[in-house]
Amino acid sequence: MELSLAKIAKVIGGEITGDVNKKISGAAPFDDATENDITYAINAKFIKRLDETRAGAVIVPLNYKKKSKKNLAAVKMPYVAFATVLKLFYQPPKPETRISANAYIGKNCMCGKDVSIAPFVVIQDNVSIGDRVVLHPGVVIGNDVIIGDDVEIYPNVSILERCVIGKRVIINAGTVIGSDGFGFAPDGKQYHKILQLGIVQIDDDVEIGACNTIDRATFGKTWIRKGVKTDNLVQVAHNVTVGENSVIVAQVGISGSVTIGKNAILAGQAGIAGHLEIGDNVTIGPRAGIAKNIPDNLVVSGTPEMPHRLWLRVQRIMPKLPELNKKILEIEKRLKKIEEK
Amino acid sequence: MELSLAKIAKVIGGEITGDVNKKISGAAPFDDATENDITYAINAKFIKRLDETRAGAVIVPLNYKKKSKKNLAAVKMPYVAFATVLKLFYQPPKPETRISANAYIGKNCMCGKDVSIAPFVVIQDNVSIGDRVVLHPGVVIGNDVIIGDDVEIYPNVSILERCVIGKRVIINAGTVIGSDGFGFAPDGKQYHKILQLGIVQIDDDVEIGACNTIDRATFGKTWIRKGVKTDNLVQVAHNVTVGENSVIVAQVGISGSVTIGKNAILAGQAGIAGHLEIGDNVTIGPRAGIAKNIPDNLVVSGTPEMPHRLWLRVQRIMPKLPELNKKILEIEKRLKKIEEK
Amino acid sequence: MELSLAKIAKVIGGEITGDVNKKISGAAPFDDATENDITYAINAKFIKRLDETRAGAVIVPLNYKKKSKKNLAAVKMPYVAFATVLKLFYQPPKPETRISANAYIGKNCMCGKDVSIAPFVVIQDNVSIGDRVVLHPGVVIGNDVIIGDDVEIYPNVSILERCVIGKRVIINAGTVIGSDGFGFAPDGKQYHKILQLGIVQIDDDVEIGACNTIDRATFGKTWIRKGVKTDNLVQVAHNVTVGENSVIVAQVGISGSVTIGKNAILAGQAGIAGHLEIGDNVTIGPRAGIAKNIPDNLVVSGTPEMPHRLWLRVQRIMPKLPELNKKILEIEKRLKKIEEK
Secondary structure, eight states: OOEEHHHHHHHHTOEEESOTTOEEOEEOOTTTOOTTEEEEOOSHHHHHTGGGOOOSEEEEETTOOSOOSSOEEEESOHHHHHHHHHHHHHOOOOOOSOBOTTSEEOTTOEEOSSOEEOTTOEEOTTOEEOTTOEEOTTOEEOTTOEEOTTOEEOTTOEEOTTOEEOSSOEEOTTOEEEEOOOOEEEOSSSEEEOOOOOEEEEOTTOEEOTTOEEEOOSSSEEEEOTTOEEOTTOEEOTTOEEOTTOEEOTTOEEOTTOEEOTTOEEOTTOEEOTTOEEOTTOEEOTTOEEOSOBOTTOEEETTTTEEHHHHHHHHHHGGGHHHHHHHHHHHHHHHHHHHHO | OOEEHHHHHHHHTOEEESOTTOEEOEEOOTTTOOTTEEEEOOSHHHHHTGGGOOOSEEEEETTOOSOOSSOEEEESOHHHHHHHHHHHHHOOOOOOSOBOTTSEEOTTOEEOSSOEEOTTOEEOTTOEEOTTOEEOTTOEEOTTOEEOTTOEEOTTOEEOTTOEEOTTOEEOTTOEEEEOOOOEEEOSSSEEEOOOOOEEEEOTTOEEOTTOEEEOOSSSEEEEOTTOEEOTTOEEOTTOEEOTTOEEOTTOEEOTTOEEOTTOEEOTTOEEOTTOEEOTTOEEOTTOEEOSOBOTTOEEETTTTEEHHHHHHHHHHGGGHHHHHHHHHHHHHHHHHHHHO | OOEEHHHHHHHHTOEEESOTTOEEOEEOOTTTOOTTEEEEOOSHHHHHTGGGOOOSEEEEETTOOSOOSSOEEEESOHHHHHHHHHHHHHOOOOOOSOBOTTSEEOTTOEEOSSOEEOTTOEEOTTOEEOTTOEEOTTOEEOTTOEEOTTOEEOTTOEEOTTOEEOTTOEEOTTOEEEEOOOOEEEOSSSEEEOOOOOEEEEOTTOEEOTTOEEEOOSSSEEEEOTTOEEOTTOEEOTTOEEOTTOEEOTTOEEOTTOEEOTTOEEOTTOEEOTTOEEOTTOEEOTTOEEOSOBOTTOEEETTTTEEHHHHHHHHHHGGGHHHHHHHHHHHHHHHHHHHHO
């Protein structure tokens, strides 16, 4: 496909400087782009080197002022614009819309139009599947599951009984939705399983990473709300709620009954103890261990959690601990000497 | 199903106060229960609010003394009693006991009675499967595996050759049992694989979470003993032994040749270095990094591990480190001043 | 199989002391070996007890000097020699070389000779598969994937479209290769997916553990170079490069665009922040949180990372923090007293 810069500008809402008729046929990173590609330059590092890219056009921030021989498309949010441009040129072709003769489909399956069901998919009984859903090979859909329109589920994902998946949800390979929550009643000798009777509900526009484990609630629902994005190997325990448009980076663990607000960011390998409330717009640093509630809008890091700026200072002191210890011993000696006088 | 309180009391061993003929048809949490449900109140928080639940009956601790208009069932272990009541009302129906025509079953499979084998299950050669076993879709059972009675294995679980699974074991979706241990001999340039010739043995009444990885032993066995419960995304390396009724919370990693005693609790995201011995009744705090043996009955936390109470105090000091550092610098100045006099 | 010690010595390059005609029929660990087994003794602990093993022969280091009644094979690298001996006796039989009638194979599959494709494997379109490749049950191979000779892929692994796998690669069960990188452009309200257009390339002689997640690059490739070994539950984000013969232990997380050098060792549960460069021969301690570049040949540990020896000292101080805090308060009092005089 080939599009003029003018046409691209219409789609991304940009203001063109240079040749509006310039034909663009692809998009690529700054240093890899060729004459026919459009690229983007957000931060100072690339903006400074703007004339060095071979790209036929560059998406820049609105406040970009310098002169350049390059064709420029100035937009409010260049990275979002680049995301859009990528979709223009590269939106991958959907798999053939057909139901494989090698898939297994149970009783009373309500199946939308233009779905794609790959070989060795299992759809158990009373499942409802929306329009244009794509189920890759090895996907297992349990009894009474509901899946919305335009959902794509990658290979070997398991969605267990009664879970509910919204529209435009993407679930990456190997993930488990609706495994039993980790609930046991100890009698002093052994553990008795607490039946996990709830479900997992995943709302619209969520993307779940690969090999996530999202447990069903004991009662009610574990709830991943609209627009949430999770990276790989994320653990979400029973009865957790993750608020709208929150982002959970790889290997984060969220314990049972935690509530996370809207627009939160949980960086990689962080852990949240059970029953806590994490507010809206909270950012939790990488590898942080959170043991108490975090009010809205805070940025916290460390174990125990503390304001992120404090954590940066604590981090600088930690390698000096042996030295500090030595100083204290020395101070004590000097003090003793003085006191003895 | 509807049961009188008297009937329920017989099952859970409780002492009824109130209407023994009260009919109960379900069980629910304190705040969600309706007139026909039984609920439970363990801790002070719920016991204080006892009259607020709409439940038709409440399971309370034996030592509960206060008067209440509610129908009460006083038992020694209310949470265990509630687990039992849940099973009374909600034990999920077992899948149809039939072997799917879409399953693949190898040579010499010894198969018990009333098993349920879903579509696209693979059972390789010389496998032995007990009575009432349920294999969900996409499960792969390797050559020479032995599976006891009443085992349930959820979708897309892989159990590799020669592993042995006891009775009443539950394995949640996506888990791998019997992957190769991580053993390589370095020659200074590259690594040579050490064949992993052992197995994984899982004893009776174990529940394994979703997406666990339990490696086979180099020689002998990796051994998950009776009654152990693991949460999701747990890593168990080769030649580990986990003692009876120990509990391993999500994302814990146990390195090779570690031995864990009975009734231990490993909280979420903890890690245990190789070849260590963790005693009976040990509790390891969340995110703890264990680098030495832990004797019986200790509660340890932190990295490095230390007594849990000490860790709580250390945690309180850590955010003060920049302040302490400042104090020390100041003290040194003041000391110098005095010394100079 | 039975081999004389002389024959074994030829294979492992050893120097025999004792009976070169001694017949050996197996290999086993020091304390489990029987009269017909060969074992090995590397470290002082076993060398001291050399006469206690029942093994018919012992592999020892070249510098082993003591007299022993045992038949000895002295070699430069005993552990590598033992790895070789294990392969002599126990190399597991390859699965039957046949393509299951229950596998699904798409269009234009180029398939080498002597391959083994298990039931319910899915090979999508335009896939190239080398000679002697073994695909276990439930494996999914996406469109346009290339797989080299002598590769073994364990059950329920997903390899997504266009990824490239070298020769002699082993991929353990449940792993996902080529899931989408975690890339989203925020517009202040929601996140826009950045299409992930690159691939994963895995070079020759790599072994990938169970339930790994290795994301495809945004552009270009995520690259696992020759001889790398990863343990279980490892996360490799988009555009990461892992250098030759590096070792990544269980539950490590590597963020996007990180470059790791040759012969590096990343111990269990470590995490590496995005866009960092980790040099050749670097060792990163268990649970370390790496937030800056690490030059070649360093051994670092801790969060924040520091030289490993310093970290050991810091670890010894940490449990003393409450005590140090107390000392400082006391020192201040004593100082004040002196100053007041």
